[in-house]
Amino acid sequence: MSAEAETQSAEAETQVEKREVQAEEHPVAPFIRMDRMPHIWCPTCGIGTVVKCYASALENLKLDLDKVAIVSGIGCTGRVAGYMNMDAFHTTHGRAVPFATGLKLGRPELNVTVFSGDGDLSGIGGNHFIHSARRHMDILVILVNNFIYAMTGGQNAPTTPLGANSSTMPFGNFEPPFNLPHLAASCGASYVARWTCLHIRRMTKAFEEGLERKGFRFIEIIAPCSTLYARRNRLGTGLNLLLFFVVFVEIQHGVDTREVGIAFQEKIICGKFVDDEEQTTFLENMNAHYERVLGDKYVSMPPEGGWIHE
Ligand SMILES: Cc1ncc(C[n+]2csc(CCOP(=O)(O)OP(=O)(O)O)c2C)c(N)n1
Ligand code: SF4
Ligand SMILES: [Mg+2]
Numbered sequence: 001m002s003a004e005a006e007t008q009s010a011e012a013e014t015q016v017e018k019r020e021v022q023a024e025e026h027p028v029a030p031f032i033r034m035d036r037m038p039h040i041w042c043p044t045c046g047i048g049t050v051v052k053c054y055a056s057a058l059e060n061l062k063l064d065l066d067k068v069a070i071v072s073g074i075g076c077t078g079r080v081a082g083y084m085n086m087d088a089f090h091t092t093h094g095r096a097v098p099f100a101t102g103l104k105l106g107r108p109e110l111n112v113t114v115f116s117g118d119g120d121l122s123g124i125g126g127n128h129f130i131h132s133a134r135r136h137m138d139i140l141v142i143l144v145n146n147f148i149y150a151m152t153g154g155q156n157a158p159t160t161p162l163g164a165n166s167s168t169m170p171f172g173n174f175e176p177p178f179n180l181p182h183l184a185a186s187c188g189a190s191y192v193a194r195w196t197c198l199h200i201r202r203m204t205k206a207f208e209e210g211l212e213r214k215g216f217r218f219i220e221i222i223a224p225c226s227t228l229y230a231r232r233n234r235l236g237t238g239l240n241l242l243l244f245f246v247v248f249v250e251i252q253h254g255v256d257t258r259e260v261g262i263a264f265q266e267k268i269i270c271g272k273f274v275d276d277e278e279q280t281t282f283l284e285n286m287n288a289h290y291e292r293v294l295g296d297k298y299v300s301m302p303p304e305g306g307w308i309h310e
Contacts, residue, residue: 044238046223094124154228190215
């Protein structure tokens with residue numbers, strides 16, 4: 001083993017030992033900026049559950065946190081980046097995907113996760129979302145879908161089900177919502193899954209797979225917004241929504257994503273819909289293309305040895 005490799009392996013061991021000590025305080029403590037607690041989320045909000053599952057996935061994979069980066073936009077879900085104890089970027093509304101794209105292309109050795117809300121990623125950021133999937137950008141996108149723009153007062157989102165009430169559609173929504181797994185799959189995502197906050201183990205496993213696959217990986221998590229969506233639609237608390245998931249979720253792996261649209265208070269189809277391990281990424285495609293066209297004149301991205309020489 002080279003001296004550099006030995007140093008890296010010693011550092012990784014120290015990191016794991018440090019995590020074990022912090023985990024005695026709380027299992028997710030090593031992954032959270034505990035000095036930022038308490039968080040802003042309401043009681044029975046689903047976002048914390050998603051964070052816990054993401055932390056568990058990082059723990060289970062024993063990833064080197066110096067090689068993981070997380071990017072969020074703005075919203076209740078957008079707060080996630082600020083709470084994670086790794087290189088984390090809380091960017092502007094709708095711009096998490098282009099920010100993550102720049103990060104990934106500048107530092108290809110990083111495992112980059114975008115973690116944001118339905119409004120942020122599929123509303124104002126929708127154009128970036130579809131083009132990132134089309135280009136096979138090598139990022140994991142975790143979208144927390146609470147069917148509403150929560151942080152700003154419960155306005156209609158591109159995901160609000162037909163008939164659901166929001167502050168801008170007080171007589172019920174009449175705009176057909178996005179079927180997000182289908183949007184991602186039809187644009188070229190290599191991995192597409194949907195789970196709810198009820199599915200702790202399945203969600204964690206999906207995050208593990210998402211972190212390990214390459215290309216544009218998309219995971220939608222249906223999460224209760226107890227304060228705005230549930231209250232406005234008289235659905236009870238977040239706990240009542242979890243009970244709803246118990247009865248109304250159907251797991252259908254591999255189903256045609258055209259079939260997984262969500263109607264108000266009707267069945268929610270969950271599962272792993274796409275898993276294409278063979279798909280090549282933006283950087284692989286670009287390198288292969290220019291090597292073919294330019295031959296020896298082409299210096300691949302990143303150049304041999306990487307961009308950063310430590
Ligand atoms: C350019 C811009 N437009 C609008 C806003 C206001 N804004 C902040 S968060 C948000 C909605 C976020 O909704 P979502 O992504 O679903 O997150 P949630 O709060 O539901 O988790 C909006 C419209 C903003 N911050 N910046
Ligand atoms: S407003 Fe809704 S999404 Fe935001 S923290 Fe409260 S429950 Fe969660
Ligand atoms: Mg939302």
